[in-house]
Amino acid sequence: MWNQVKQSLQSSMGRAMEMLARLLPGILAFIVALLLFLFIGWILAWIVRRILAALGFDERMSRSAPTMADWSPRLTPSQLVGRIVFWCFLTAGVMVGVSAFEAGSSENVVSGWILGYVPHIVGAAVLLLIGNMLARYVSRSVLIAGVNLNLSYARLLSMGVRWMILVITAAMVLDHLDLGSNIVELGFGILFGGIVLALALAVGLGSRDLVSRSLEREASRVVAEEQQPERVHHF
Amino acid sequence: MAGIEFSEETRQQAERIGSADIVVGVAGPVAADAVRTRAETVFGLLGPSFTSLRFVFAWPSSAADAPAASLAADQPAALTFFPFASPAHAEGELWAGVSAQQRAVLSLAAHLNARACIVLGADLAALHAHPLQLLAYAVLERQCGLVMPIYNAAKYDGLINSGILAPLNRALYGRRIRYPLAFDFAASGAMCARLARLESHQNNHGGSGLLWPVTAATTQSPQTTIGQVHLDVHHPTASGGLDLSAVLAQIVGSLFQETEACAAHWQRVRGSQPVPVWGAAAAEPPEGQPVDTRPMLDSFLLGSRNLDEVWRLVLPPNTLLDLRRLTKLAPEDFRMPDELWAGIVYDFALAYRLRTLGRAHLLGALTPLYLGWVASYIREVSVLSHTDAEQRLEQFARVWEEKKPYLLSRWRWPDRFNP
Structure with missing residues (x-):
């Protein structure tokens, strides 16, 4: 009995070791490919940054496209380009590594599935990143502009814009990942339509008096300001 | 020509004129006929000490209808009119357009090898004999490199200047200049060439677009004598139709950019020095009607x-706490301490440099704080006379100087004070 158990365990261990031995070259190839691309990406990003700095790219961008600094306030344009180069190489390294894993291990099921799905994941990640950045930027812009226009509901407006963009982004990401496409479309339609309907009802029925009072107050304020001579000059 | 690329026709006209003693240039488009008549009258009143000088009176004109330079023969001083074709890029919104035209005039003066250049605002409010005499006297007789005006402004005029530009400039560069960004000023020939070269330098290195003559004079050539003259001139700037946050963003953003560019210079400056002043201060402007500060307070x-979420990224916790305390005050007790406001502007200058958040957002978030300071200032000086209000501004500017070590510390070691 004990011999049989021992034999069975040895046989399982042997198979596991054999599987590991078959996978090891693939894993090694994956790591080598990833490290190689990491290194190339790092070097290229550094070279790109140096070239752009020598060309005065940051100064040119700050003069011609000041909004770029608003999108990426903590990074200078040349740093941003350097990072994009680096991450492109890292992504390419992952894909090449997966191919190398497949070639090294003679197992093509995993790599085939991953390689087929990687573009979806990359696309979804990019969408998520852009959507988040857009939501943050636009909501902050709306908030600051609203406050400077003396709108008491500036925060509400900003939150509404933020969630609107995030909901659209989430729907696009899920759609891009091919996850529950029908449910997502249906859910998004219901949610989005619901938000618009709720806002319309709130403004049209619930807050009718509030809105009319607010508009009247705003109109009377504008008239009063027009009639009043300007007494304060900021410049 | 130095700095700005003028049209071929303008260059030829400048060649024909050759040189001038004083170039008087208007920084903005004006009606040619009206300005000629007025200039002839004013130059006729300049007096005998100016008769031997060759004047060129220049103003930007659209390329199509720019008439040739012409001589006003009947004038006591030799006066040549020079309506030059405005350079293509000498345009811009709000103050950027004024700065572009000022640069064009300075560049023209540098090309004509003028001994002095007097830049006037496009509303021609300063086109009178006395202001021209004073500005020319300070440059030609007192050897000033740059002469800035002291306007006879009312208590509630030029509040961006009084609240931010003047005290920050004084604290940073150590010169007590009342109006560092002015419609009217004068520069010596050497300074014109320097400012014209600065223009091309700024274009190549991402300059702010606005012309800060005092900053340029103090940083590029610290030995330059800067003077001030009292001008009884009032520029009617209607701010009612302008978006305050846009104006504030452009002017203060540009000042912060200059602060960043000149950091190596201003970090060595301690205290401030008075600059020579000529001319007599005009009579106090009439006391204005009381101002309702409630809308400004509401904005704050x-x-x-x-x-709060934006300010938290920029301001340290103790400043946020002080601001929160201010919000709890009754409107009649509302007063923003000078130290607090100076610290806020310093923190925003640092955040501008560190790109803590988008620069458009950063400057937009400054507007309610600025309005809070305006409300506090108006409440405070409403009971003071014009002279007392000026003294109050002097005391205010000294607080900025005393607070400068805070800016230095944060500028050098931002992480140590990271909010």
């Missing part, structure tokens, strides 16, 4: 309720 309170 609205900002404090909604922009």
Whole structure:
């Protein structure tokens, strides 16, 4: 009995070791490919940054496209380009590594599935990143502009814009990942339509008096300001 | 020509004129006929000490209808009119357009090898004999490199200047200049060439677009004598139709950019020096009607309720605490301490440099705080005379100087004070 158990365990261990031995070259190839691309990406990003700095790219961008600094306030344009180069190489390294894993291990099921799905994941990640950045930027812009226009509901407006963009982004990401496409479309339609309907009802029925009072107050304020001579000059 | 690329026709006209003693240039488009008549009258009143000088009176004109330079023969002083074709890029919104035209005039003066250049605002409010005499006297007789005006402004005029530009400039560069960004000023020939070269330098190195003559004079050539003259001139700038946050963003953003560019210079400056002043201060402007500060206070309170998440990125906790305390005060007790306001502007200058958040957002978030300071200032000086209000501004500017070590510390070691 004990011999049989021992034999069975040895046989399982042997198979596991054999599987590991078959996978090891693939894993090694994956790591080598990833490290190689990491290194190339790092070097290229550094070279790109140096070239752009020598060309005065940051100064040119700050003069011609000041909004770029608003999108990426903590990074200078040349740093941003350097990072994009680096991450492109890292992504390419992952894909090449997966191919190398497949070639090294003679197992093509995993790599085939991953390689087929990687573009979806990359696309979804990019969408998520852009959507988040857009939501943050636009909501902050709306908030600051609203406050400077003396709108008491500036925060509400900003939150509404933020969630609107995030909901659209989430729907696009899920759609891009091919996850529950029908449910997502249906859910998004219901949610989005619901938000618009709720806002319309709130403004049209619930807050009718509030809105009319607010508009009247705003109109009377504008008239009063027009009639009043300007007494304060900021410049 | 130095700095700005003028049209071929303008260059040829400048060649024909050759040189001038004083170039008087208008920084903005004007009606040619009206300006000629007025200039002839004014130059006729300049007096005998100016008769031997060759004047060129220049103003930007559209390329199509720019007439040739012409001589006003009947004048006591040799006066040549020079309506030059405005350079293509000498345009811009708000103050950027004024700065572009000022640069064009300075560049023209440098090309004509003028001994002095007097830049006037496009409303021609300073086109009178006395202001021209004073400005020319300071440059030609007192050897000033740059002469800035002291306008006879009312208590509630030029509040961006009084609240931010003047005290920050004084604290940073150590010269007590009342109006560092002015419609009218004068520069010596050497300074014109320097400012014209600065223009091309700024274009190549991402300059702010606005011309800060005092900053340029103090940083590029610290030995330059800067003077001030009292001008009884009032530029009617209607700010009612302008978006305050846009104006504030452009002017203060440009000042912060200059602060960043000149950091190596101003970090060595301690205290401030008075600059020579010529001319007599005009009679006090009439006392204006009381101003209702309630709308400004409301803007500040609205900002404090909604922009907390943005301010938190820029301001240290103790400043946020002080601001929160201010929001709890009754309107009649509302007063923003000078130290607090100076610290806020310093913190925003640092955040501008560190790109803590988008620069458009950063400058937009400054507007409610600025309105809070305006409300506090108006409440305070409403009971003071014009002279007392000026003394109050002097005391205010000294606080900025005393607070400068805070800016230096944060500028050098931002992480140590990271909010």
